[in-house]
Amino acid sequence: MMRSRNSLYLILSTACFSGYLWLFWVLWFGHASAEVCIIKHVTDIPCPSCGTTRSVMALLQGDFMMAASLNPLGFIIIIIMIVVPTGLIIDCLWGKSYLFFAYQKSEHLLKKPYVAVPVIAGMLINWIWNIMKAI
Amino acid sequence: MTNGKFFESHHLMQIREKLLQVDDSKWSIIQTLQFKDPTTSLIISLLGGSLGIDRFIIGDTGLGVGKLLTCGGLGIWTIVDWFLIMPATRELNLTTLQQVLYV
Numbered sequence: 001m002m003r004s005r006n007s008l009y010l011i012l013s014t015a016c017f018s019g020y021l022w023l024f025w026v027l028w029f030g031h032a033s034a035e036v037c038i039i040k041h042v043t044d045i046p047c048p049s050c051g052t053t054r055s056v057m058a059l060l061q062g063d064f065m066m067a068a069s070l071n072p073l074g075f076i077i078i079i080i081m082i083v084v085p086t087g088l089i090i091d092c093l094w095g096k097s098y099l100f101f102a103y104q105k106s107e108h109l110l111k112k113p114y115v116a117v118p119v120i121a122g123m124l125i126n127w128i129w130n131i132m133k134a135i
Numbered sequence: 136m137t138n139g140k141f142f143e144s145h146h147l148m149q150i151r152e153k154l155l156q157v158d159d160s161k162w163s164i165i166q167t168l169q170f171k172d173p174t175t176s177l178i179i180s181l182l183g184g185s186l187g188i189d190r191f192i193i194g195d196t197g198l199g200v201g202k203l204l205t206c207g208g209l210g211i212w213t214i215v216d217w218f219l220i221m222p223a224t225r226e227l228n229l230t231t232l233q234q235v236l237y238v
Contacts, residue, residue, distance in 0.1 A: 038185050039207075050206060
């Protein structure tokens with residue numbers, strides 16, 4: 001979908017800010033659970049990304065095995081949470097559009113069937129695993 | 136104006152004027168354009184918003200992935216999108232039409 005550079009950066013910075021705020025909230029109060037997940041509340045079945053916060057917390061403590069067993073999506077989240085703010089800062093300081101082009105390229109790539117099918121399959125496997133673990 | 140529901144009301148007059156000006160050779164392409172129904176997006180958003188399916192449907196893959204990875208933005212983004220998805224769909228339809236009209 002076509003979106004201007006500035007509106008994308010606004011959305012990304014809001015998302016990153018909320019993400020870090022949530023992480024600090026959890027670190028401060030010391031509990032991370034699936035309280036916020038609508039699917040979990042309504043159906044009592046975990047969603048594909050339930051357990052990601054706990055996974056990120058485990059990664060922050062250097063426990064990679066624990067993070068992978070909780071939810072492997074935590075690795076993707078932590079990469080995004082490092083790369084996106086860095087890109088935002090670089091682009092805002094030097095007035096470039098590296099992150100914007102990278103976003104558009106990855107969006108374009110994700111729509112290709114040879115990328116989309118394995119990603120969806122992986123997501124479904126992760127979801128089934130999540131349900132089996134009753135996370 | 137049978138396609139009126141696919142666009143924002145304040146864009147309709149502008150679209151009408153542009154359609155009157157446009158060359159006849161483009162008419163067949165314009166008639167075959169497929170628009171997304173905002174009501175369908177809303178239903179999808181209500182049912183599968185937490186998984187980001189509504190965003191994927193309107194071609195907004197990046198934000199769809201964002202919603203999927205964060206339990207629908209901790210549930211908040213899901214609720215916000217119940218209200219934003221219809222304007223977003225209409226905006227997408229306008230972009231689709233503009234790609235034909237202004238090329």
